[in-house]
Amino acid sequence: MFVDLRTYTMVPGRLNAYLELYEREGLPIQQRHLGNLLGYFVTETGELNQVVHLWGYASAADRDARRSAMEKDPDWIAYRRKSAEAGNVQHQSNKLLRPTRFSPI
Structure with a gap:
């Protein structure tokens, strides 16, 4: 699993x-598209x-295929537009993590 x-x-005050x-x-x-939500947290x-938030995938290729399909979904495109217009997010980062052989997941 990846x-x-x-x-x-x-933006401060916009979390809720x-x-x-x-x-x-x-x-x-x-x-619907990504499937395996492992957790969603606030600091x-x-x-x-x-x-x-953490999403699990069988492989990097699985992730790419699922995210590519989601990016083409008109519902997702509309949501992203609405989210951007709301001006809640100040910064985004992501990391694709590969487990070690002794990782429990």
Whole structure:
């Protein structure tokens, strides 16, 4: 399994607005395309106003295929436009993690 670790830093004061829009509109689309949500978190200490989410994939190629299909989905395109217009996200980063042979996942 490969894990896509994504960290989004929100504009201060916009975290709840992001989460409400995402849960209502973005999450159902991503679950339909990406499937394996491992976790969705908000930071309590350290750098605040962050959302960290982890998605599991069979391989890097599986990730690429699933994300490519999602990027073509008109529902996802509309959600991304709405999310961008809301101006909640200040910065995004992601890492594709490959497990070690002794990793439990």
